[in-house]
Amino acid sequence: MLATSERIELLEYAEQLAQMVLESDIVEQYQICLYKMQNNNDTQEKISRFVKLKELYEEVQRFGKYHPDYKRVMSQIREYKREMDLDPHVADFKLAENDLQGLLDEISMLVGGAVSKHIKVPSGNPFFDKGSHGSGCGGGGSCSCSA
Numbered sequence: 001m002l003a004t005s006e007r008i009e010l011l012e013y014a015e016q017l018a019q020m021v022l023e024s025d026i027v028e029q030y031q032i033c034l035y036k037m038q039n040n041n042d043t044q045e046k047i048s049r050f051v052k053l054k055e056l057y058e059e060v061q062r063f064g065k066y067h068p069d070y071k072r073v074m075s076q077i078r079e080y081k082r083e084m085d086l087d088p089h090v091a092d093f094k095l096a097e098n099d100l101q102g103l104l105d106e107i108s109m110l111v112g113g114a115v116s117k118h119i120k121v122p123s124g125n126p127f128f129d130k131g132s133h134g135s136g137c138g139g140g141g142s143c144s145c146s147a
Contacts, residue, residue, distance in 0.1 A: 017107070026099050033096040037089040046087055050080040 021027060037043055057077045060067045067073075084090055105123040112119035 021103065021107070024103070026096075026103050030093075030096040030100045033089070033093040037093045040089050043087050043089040046080070046084045047090070050077075050084045053077055053080055 053073070053076055056069070057073055060070055060073045064070065085094075108121045108123060112121035
């Protein structure tokens with residue numbers, strides 16, 4: 001790859017864009033929520049308890065309803081997941097994470113659209129996917145990718 005002045009300029013613009021994203025209010029809110037979630041003992045205990053049970057859940061899934069602890073594990077995993085998801089720090093983090101993902105999806109669509117309206121930009125968000133080509137890779141093979 002030859003390092004042309006045009007490529008260098010594009011890389012500089014990309015770095016500037018990345019810096020603008022990092023300095024945005026959305027990223028700041030994401031980092032605050034992440035810090036609160038990681039540094040709250042009660043929240044971390046809920047997450048840790050869920051992760052430990054998730055390992056047992058995966059083992060139970062291999063055998064299905066024939067596993068001796070199937071009902072207990074299935075009931076507990078739903079209970080622990082709900083308890084973890086309803087934790088205010090986890091809920092705030094998930095909202096901030098969704099906001100950041102939305103910003104990144106929007107930027108991807110703008111950059112892809114600036115090149116060509118036919119550029120396929122995977123976003124995982126149907127709102128953005130419709131703007132590019134109608135459906136993403138999860139659209140039942142209609143995206144015509146090789147995956």
